Amino acid sequence: MAELDQYLPANNYNYDECTKEAVSDELVEVMDSQLPKRKLLKISRIEKIVYLTIALVAVTFAFAIIYSITTVQTINNKNAIIKAENDKIQESVDELQQKVNELLRADRIKKIAKKKGLSDNK
Secondary structure (H helix, E strand, C coil): CHHHCCCCCCCCCCCCCCHHHHHHHHHHHHHHHHHHHHHHCCCHHHHHHHHHHHHHEEEEEHHHHHHHHHHHHHHHHHHHHHHHHHHHHHHHHHHHHHHHHCCCCCCHHHHHHHHCCCCCCC
């Protein structure tokens, strides 16, 4: 019998006295506490400030990363344009150098010198 005493309710709760309204109020309280809206209302100001700060930092970092990538791309585009212009200038310099070399050939100079009446002094 002593073994049964440990399983008997300690407060001797009478289940017949419990009304439907009391049970429904307890269920509403339990269900309300499990709803997300109620949980969000229970978040303290400090927690809200911390979460808001984390969100703002994340958004700021996102904008900073996008800005830096855009800046790098802009600089790369300008660099490519300058390199293309440099290549064009180098090609024109090479063409002009080739023309200078053609004009300075020994055969051509000798031909012009003979026309002018100059002789070769060896």
